[in-house]
Amino acid sequence: MTGLEQLLGRAEELYRDLRFTAVSEWKKRNGGLAIGFMPVYVPRELLHAMGVLPVGVMGAGDDLEIIRGDAYYQSYICHLPRSTIELGLNGALDSLDGMLFPATCDVIRNLSGMWKMQFPEKYSHYLDVPQDFDANVGGQFYRRELEEIAEELHRRGARKLEPAALRKSIAAYNENRALVEGLYSLRIEEPWRVPTHELYLLLRAGNVLPVEEHTVMLRDYRAAVLADEDRRSMDQARVLLAGSFCEQPPLGLLRTLERAGCYIVDDDFVQVHRWITGDVRADGADPLADLVLAYLKQGIASPIRYIDEQVKGQALVERVERSGAEGVIFCAPSFCDPALLDQPMAVAAIERAGIPWTSFKYAENTGQFQVIREQAGTFADSIKLWSE
Numbered sequence: 001m002t003g004l005e006q007l008l009g010r011a012e013e014l015y016r017d018l019r020f021t022a023v024s025e026w027k028k029r030n031g032g033l034a035i036g037f038m039p040v041y042v043p044r045e046l047l048h049a050m051g052v053l054p055v056g057v058m059g060a061g062d063d064l065e066i067i068r069g070d071a072y073y074q075s076y077i078c079h080l081p082r083s084t085i086e087l088g089l090n091g092a093l094d095s096l097d098g099m100l101f102p103a104t105c106d107v108i109r110n111l112s113g114m115w116k117m118q119f120p121e122k123y124s125h126y127l128d129v130p131q132d133f134d135a136n137v138g139g140q141f142y143r144r145e146l147e148e149i150a151e152e153l154h155r156r157g158a159r160k161l162e163p164a165a166l167r168k169s170i171a172a173y174n175e176n177r178a179l180v181e182g183l184y185s186l187r188i189e190e191p192w193r194v195p196t197h198e199l200y201l202l203l204r205a206g207n208v209l210p211v212e213e214h215t216v217m218l219r220d221y222r223a224a225v226l227a228d229e230d231r232r233s234m235d236q237a238r239v240l241l242a243g244s245f246c247e248q249p250p251l252g253l254l255r256t257l258e259r260a261g262c263y264i265v266d267d268d269f270v271q272v273h274r275w276i277t278g279d280v281r282a283d284g285a286d287p288l289a290d291l292v293l294a295y296l297k298q299g300i301a302s303p304i305r306y307i308d309e310q311v312k313g314q315a316l317v318e319r320v321e322r323s324g325a326e327g328v329i330f331c332a333p334s335f336c337d338p339a340l341l342d343q344p345m346a347v348a349a350i351e352r353a354g355i356p357w358t359s360f361k362y363a364e365n366t367g368q369f370q371v372i373r374e375q376a377g378t379f380a381d382s383i384k385l386w387s388e
């Protein structure tokens with residue numbers, strides 16, 4: 001087995017491990033708290049600076065039968081909260097000392113309430129992020145949120161939040177983000193070198209590994225694929241996948257799209273890694289203020305972030321241009337309000353720009369891909385045949 005195969009094997013093992021063994025092992029080694037977080041974004045730097053392991057919880061994919069989770073939610077909403085509740089109830093998340101629920105949608109808000117009732121002994125916090133991006137309004141509000149989290153974690157045994165430690169953590173995540181961004185850029189240049197199903201596994205590994213270990217994994221992967229002579233270009237259509245920012249698609253779906261003739265050259269997966277664009281200032285006198293400012297001023301355009309209606313969809317058009325995508329596939333979870341309410345505006349923007357598109361929906365446990373394969377294959381063929 002090559003080093004690259006071993007690395008990818010390890011990443012897939014982490015992805016499939018619904019008992020979060022890596023987290024339990026980290027706790028045994030380090031003795032700190034581990035705090036889960038739902039998609040899309042939490043300031044992992046703050047947790048890291050307090051000696052806490054941030055753990056991304058993104059449902060259970062297609063590997064878990066839902067037995068009790070369905071009873072907690074209406075049948076018509078997305079799948080992610082049911083599988084998350086199921087994980088909580090079946091003990092898979094016992095290694096977590098608490099959960100953060102970032103303000104993504106009403107479903108997550110409800111889930112945070114259920115968590116409080118089901119697991120009253122654990123820390124549970126609804127992270128109410130600002131939709132006003134003025135430092136004196138939304139910034140002050142967000143800072144208070146972060147201070148409250150830090151105070152509560154400290155009460156529960158985490159280290160006190162100190163500026164020097166926070167600066168170091170910001171630097172560690174800056175390095176990690178730059179490596180993720182570097183792989184996204186490499187995929188734009190040579191998509192055959194960085195297949196999306198591999199990149200996705202690396203992003204998912206970052207949900208459970210400490211940032212230092214994940215950074216090594218990203219660096220090793222980059223070196224290995226650059227040295228791999230067997231990766232050759234194929235005649236595939238370059239597409240941007242939009243809408244998969246919260247409930248994640250099953251791995252099989254990504255492999256299906258690639259086999260159907262698509263090079264995915266940009267996407268919304270595991271967005272915590274890319275939510276902040278560029279570096280957060282790591283040498284300021286008040287690093288918490290720098291973290292807040294980065295949230296306000298360096299966040300990506302997303303359906304869960306307020307954007308003036310006039311410019312909705314514009315960021316997507318720019319991403320298409322930047323990535324050299326020849327078309328957009330809107331690929332959102334079934335019944336995901338934020339993604340699907342935004343889609344008509346995004347479609348209008350890309351149609352104005354003359355960009356071809358198609359759309360379908362999935363659930364994290366979708367197991368049949370034949371229809372999607374035919375649709376994506378036809379879309380890829382039409383791009384190849386009729387685009388300029």
Ligand code: SF4
Pocket residue numbers: 078079080081104105106107108246247333335336337338339
């Ligand atoms: S998939 Fe969409 S609707 Fe479901 S929890 Fe996530 S953002 Fe909310």
